Amino acid sequence: MHILIIGAAGMVGRKLTSALVRAGRIGGKEITRLTLADVVLPEAIPFSGEVKTKVADLSVPGEAVSMIARRPDLIFHLAAIVSGEAEADFDKGYRINLDGTRYLLEAIRQEGLKSPYKPRVVFTSSIAVFGAPFPEAIGDEFFNTPLTSYGTQKAIGELLLNDYSRRGFLDGVGIRLPTIVIRPGRPNAAASGFFSNILREPLVGQEAVLPVSKDVRHWFASPRAAVGFLTHAAELDTEKLGWRRTISAPGLSATVGEEIEALRRVAGDKAVALIREVPDPRIISMVAGWPRNFDTRRAAALGFRAEKTFDEIIRIHIEDELGGKLG
């Protein structure tokens, strides 16, 4: 089994690569070859099979064709310009998130026109395909009304994935990821970064800024759960999906206040005391348009699993990023 990961250098891509290497198999088949592609060179990883790393920009015509020429059996398409950047640079967002995705799907179709080829394609979509106003819990049949260009591009990717699957060119599964917490690494500029920052920094004795009120509710899963969604999507019997190939992944609906109380239980008052409340009107107004909760019974029926408490999410971070113990 040859696996191609596009966007392999990102946080989810690296964790997915590690998980695949650790497992050595997926869907009952041995993984013999890994191709790791991204716009920056992905780190090579020790592996019993063949590993190729590759610098490639999916939005450059021809790059997708060359990635597909070796006919990977399973393709994870994680590459994207994130929300803030796609909003700031309209052309770049459409070029990478829409044209790039279309080039990939089209390269697969063209390869299949030469001789039969129908890989599984796992595509990461986002809850950004939804836009306020929405019900308190967004159900599996709620419509896509994105309020960002990024969300628009992801929603279009879902539609293309579905049509290319229906036409028999590939076997696609889209997963709408919740906001991933706790993101490892340094605080980043993403508007949603504070959800991670206010846990990750205090856990190692650093201050963090909370720019919104504690009653803000949002939708979360751990990096470990995200990797689980992707590998499960790769193994899923897609007959069960019909021509509705994208699934809102399960997650945890929690308020910032609940997040902080979990931090208190795991790391005590001294950790919580490191959170400084500095309201930021720009972030407050953005967050007001974000989903708060989902009813993901479809994902549950298909066997997708996420964390049920923030304590669990914090413990996963301590295990996976802090060597299993607190400073």
Next chain:
Amino acid sequence: MHILIIGAAGMVGRKLTSALVRAGRIGGKEITRLTLADVVLPEAIPFSGEVKTKVADLSVPGEAVSMIARRPDLIFHLAAIVSGEAEADFDKGYRINLDGTRYLLEAIRQEGLKSPYKPRVVFTSSIAVFGAPFPEAIGDEFFNTPLTSYGTQKAIGELLLNDYSRRGFLDGVGIRLPTIVIRPGRPNAAASGFFSNILREPLVGQEAVLPVSKDVRHWFASPRAAVGFLTHAAELDTEKLGWRRTISAPGLSATVGEEIEALRRVAGDKAVALIREVPDPRIISMVAGWPRNFDTRRAAALGFRAEKTFDEIIRIHIEDELGGKLG
């Protein structure tokens, strides 16, 4: 006011052109210039203002730019490869229905980068953005899961129209048209053609074939109503739409049996006797996936109006196509 109609040579385009010329004004402003574009030369129409007809294929790069260079204030984008053809010719469907629409929106954006320009764009979408299974009446927040490439391309057009509107590049309104009955002209190859054929042909003493059962329920509006949706969309206060720029138009939910009973009331038993039932398994199976009914309370609140009975739909055909009288 300069109006550009793309797809002006089609049935809806011709009727829209006539209606605009008859009214002479739209949204309280005088129409001074009409540009009629299509892949075949639209018929020129007597008009007090300036009329330009133009053969143009929107999917050829540069064509949209040249259409937009004269900065029309109002653009009707009706051009599309229809469902059957987009399914038969995958590349052509994407080239015209997706790339063509994107070229148009992008040409408008680029024109606006030179100096402020923000036209109203009325885009015809379709109930083909919905795919079974769905509820008996599809509500305004039901998701898009098209079962054709055409429906996929229309759903993508809706998303793009929305994003380009949200970003301030244009002022878009999308209208999902019901199946238009009674289509004038000869029977065509569209799978949905029989809904028109079984009325239009008997009304002039010709036989028509009914390929499905009489209890098939579907969603209809007259050509006159369709033109009304488009002109209303052109005049609408788009503030009321927020960033949900596409609307399922109102229509009439009726069974084929109800359609036939209306024919009987208007044209008698001898007309009904001209309908031959010849079940066609291919059409029966396609129709099974089509929407049956909508709950279009949003369109109603916005002032869109359609027929309430099939008698009315038949009477409109007699008035508009048969000179007001039968045989």
